[in-house]
Structure formats: structure tokens, C-alpha cells
Amino acid sequence: MNAIITARPASGDRPAITWRAAGDRYVLIEYGEMKLDLELNFFVTSMAAHLAASPIKGLVEAAPGFRSLLLQYDPATIGRGDLVDAVEEVHDAQQSVRSLVIPSRLITLPIAFDDSESREAVRRYRTTIRQDAPNIRDNSNIDYIVDYNGLPDREALYATVTGTEWWNAYTGFFPGLPFMFPLDPRNAITVPKYNPTRTWTAEGAVGIGGPCVAIYPVEAPGGYQLFGRTLTVYDVLARHGVFQDDPILIRPGDRVRFERVSEEELLDLRTDVLENRYEYAIEDDPFSVAGYLAETSAMQAEAERLRIAREAAAEKVEVP
């Protein structure tokens, strides 16, 4: 028996498609090759939006990954073969990924760097889990992120975080947790994850693991290197109106821009959120892949130069 159900090679701008068995109620579609190529995720995001807007009978949900879609289906309503055929029709009807305009919102969030809650999470880790963790200096992961990427100082890291929009490739692991990648390729930094993982992280903490930046939606264990804190992004009690219809702030395909504030300001804003006085800065702003590619093509050479320099710096830094 084969885990691969069927596969199609890439054609034009459409990535290669591999269908994989995942039990009798799911199938996994993988797109393209295993590389960090945002175009693959744009294709995934667009497919997920199409499948949500024009549902296939028997398809329970299409849940995105970085370069994959997991389809859950009801076998009493649709057979696997018919599901593959129906989704392949949607694949074929997709325009070239390079001409897609993806529903997207630009969400601007305040961030306080090196905040005391993140420092507390790191301090607890150092005192109760791993005292000699190389990713901790002065109860913080920030200098480690700086060194691992060969950045000159903390300010350079903060500028890297605030200097790009972060693309939410998918939401998951915990409810409402966004997995975000920089749209400006020059701001692509990377860092190894904790080893072992942390048992506590504050709600609203912002961290990076591998190339991906995440916001912790709930108090949770975690493995990302922490560098700051922002506002609430998940509230099932809907204490703020923005969560009235959906407890999750950041959807797949949304972008986040961080604006630096002091910790004091952040805490005031967090209180304003709780008391429903704050207005989240959310702007409907469909995302044009063509526009994005045109804008970033001139940046690629510099991005590549930076990537090589960051890799060289990383080699000199101990991995946790």
C-alpha cells in the first residue's frame, strides 16, 4: 500500500501537487518542493479561500500548512476519489499564482521589546529547567537572536522586526497562533528553538523559531526565542468587540506590522483592550502576488547577501 495517492508535476506557474493518504477521513495535499518559498504559501492560501467560499459537498474543512492543505472529509458523503477529482478541478481553475490577489488584512500591532513578562518566562526557564542554556543571557533570548544572525546590536533586531510586514502563512498549534514570515526578504532572520522547551510563556509574547515569528495567543508552553510582547490576539470570552464574531484576530493570509512602543504604553493598551476602549488597527488590503513579486525582485540580491552573512554568523554560535 502506498502513502502517495497520486501526483502531478508542476505546470507553468502551478506547483507540483502530491496527494498523500492520511487515514480514511483525511487527505494531505503537498505543493512544490520542501523549500521556504512564500509563493507556495500564496497558492495554499488562495486554494483554502476558494474551497471555503465554494464548498465541495462532504469536504468538512481544508486546513492550510506552509505548503500543504489537509482535507478532512465525510466518507459517507464523498469518496476519496471523487474528492481528489473535485479539488483537482479547483487546482486547474486557479489562475497563475503570480497573478493572484489574495483576501488579506493589514493588522498593525504595538510591540514592546524586551518586556518584563518575556524576561520572567526566560528567568523561570533558566532557574527551573536549564541553567546553562546558550540561548539565554541576562534572562533574555534577545542577544542570542542578535548573535545568531550576526546583527550589530539589539536595535538592529528591533528594526528587522518592525521593518517588514509579517505574512500569516497559517494559524494553528494552539487556537489563534499565527505562523508568520517576513514579506521583505531582507528581514528573514532565523534562530534555533529551545531545547528542551519552556513550560510557561505569557499570553501576547512574541517569539521566533526557525524562520517563523509567532504570537502566543494563550499562556502556554513553547519553544520559540522570545523578544517582545504585544496585544491579545485570542479571546474566547470576547471581552473586546473585535473578538465578537471570531475569537481569533489573525487569519491565514493576514499581515501584521509591528509598531514599537514602551512597555508602559503596551500595558496601558492591553488594559484598554480588556476594557474595550482600544481600536485594533485593521485595514482590508487585498494582497497582490504580482505586486509583491515586482516589489521584492529588486531586493533579492541584497537578501541573498544578507542570508549568506547570517549563515556565517550562525556557524559560530552554539545551538541549544
Next chain:
Amino acid sequence: MSDRHALFDVVSPGLQTSVQDYPGRLGLQSKGFFPAGPVDHLAFRIANALVGNDPGAAGLEIPMGRLRLRVLADTSVAVTGAEGSGITLNGAPLPMWETVRVVSGDEIACSIIKGPGFRLYLAVAGGIDVPVVMHSRATYTMGGIGGVEGRALSKGDVLHGWKAAAPPRLRVPMALRPPLVNDWEIEVMRGPHADPDYLTEQDWKDFVGRQWKVDLNSNRVGTRLESHRFGWARASGGVAGGHPSNVLDGSYPLGGINTNGDVPVILGPDGPTAGGFTVIGTVVHAGLWKVGQLRPGRDTIRFREVSLDEALALAGRTDYTTNPHHFEEL
């Protein structure tokens, strides 16, 4: 008919007893929610069928036992699932797998579950009424939603429910009761990340060929198996990470056998919705209930590979046992 009444006073909550419904929260995985709901969906649905409920109505999942309830209404209950709980009604053995009449003032109690099996399910006529949160009453503690205030039961909780007409008294025939053992055979399908491109053919043969011990550290999030050295078809995970079990993150199936590093974990109903590790096999729907009865630190599993057609045929047979028309009338 839809009048509420107080059903149970929780005298002793047991260990992580929770309100669940079935199939839980579907269609919310892309927001980061796994479905929650009973780990043993079969015993849960049978318990509901015995009290005349919709098979998915909210009831209790009782892992490990040690629950004590004071009954606050005249109604009917049914208890299914693990053996060896010593469950009693007013001190006398409470018959499992059948409709049992109870009256206000009765006491239902069980001790630590000895097994075989690990979870009891208790359904009550009309179902338990807790607020519906995101389309379901199922408790999901990490998200803080469902059930009683998004948490397991505590001493002093009073559970309410809907009044219902007394259902006919039924019993599940012996032949239809799900067989509980200590050494399990669980049906899986290969993939999504199996041979030839992620595992070697030998890795898969080893996976289905060996007996796996269920780790003590297993719960609704996941059932951990023992560490195992796979050969892996790839030298490394490439851009996704150093280890060949690493992939660029994707969404996980319920029942997926998620292999992080060298440790396979069967993803449970409260599991992570996505992550960056291979899923080498997936427990099929008809085999999933068994995961709810695995005893951590004691039971063993052998996986049996089935085809899609076989998985669907098995699911049909499993669903047959939840139909009250096949039960005995008392």
C-alpha cells in the same frame, strides 16, 4: 421537554473528568482548534444510545475513575467503557452497558479503574447542558472553552441537563460490546509521510511489525509510544530543521502518528492542530476508539495496516454497534 433540571452534584471529581460531546468542534482546525470530544467515541455514542439520546449528546468522560456523583433528579443513565472500575449505585454494583434508572438522592461512585480499558463514559437521558462554545459543548482545557468553564470537573460543581421522557431500558448484547484488552491491535493506514520519500520500506515494516508500549505520559493531547530509531529515507529535514523527522509545518490529522525526533505520538482530540514533524501513519476511524482505552504505562499496541476499503468497511461495522435497534430490551 426542553426544561432544564439539576442532574448531578460532583462530590468527588476524579482525575480530569470532563463534559464532552461528539464529534466536537469540526471545521475549526484552520483557526487552531482540534475537535476535542471523547477519546473513545464508540463507548461514548453507545452510552447515549442507551438513554435515548442523539449519539453525540453531551456526557461525561471519566479517565482513571474515582468519580463520585450525587444524583439530583429522577432520570436514566448509562455507563460504558473500561472494566474494573467497581462502579456502584448506592453501594451496589451498577450494571454497565445498559439503561439504569436513578432517582434523586442516589449516589454513583467508582474507584480507580483497574482495566482493561482506561476511560468510563456516562450518559444521561436528555444530555448535559453546558454552554455551546464555538458549535460544541466539548471541554478543551488548553483553549479554556467548553464543558464547565473550559475545565475538568471540580468538587461542588452542579451539572444541569435537559428533562427527557424515560427511555426504554436497553442492554448492549455481549457480542456488540467493544472488546477491551491490554495488548491491542489498532488499524492504521500508511502516510501521509511514509515510504518511499520520508521513511524507508524497512522503517514501515518495523513500525507495523513491532509491539509498542504506551508511555505513562499519555493523555487527551497525545498517546506517546516508545523511542524508536527509524532509518529515514532522507539524511536531514533540510530547511525545515536538522532532523529527518522535520517537515515544513502543516496541519495534522486526528489519529495521526506524529513522529517528533524518534518518538511517535498518536494525536488525540485535544492535540496540536499543526506542526513541523512527519505523520508516518494515521489511525483509521474504526480504530480510533481504542486509543481512548489504552492504559498509560501498561498497555501495548501492534499496528495493523489496512486499505482504505477495509477501513471504511470496519467503520460501518463499528457504527452498527451504536444503533439502539441492535440492543436487547429489558
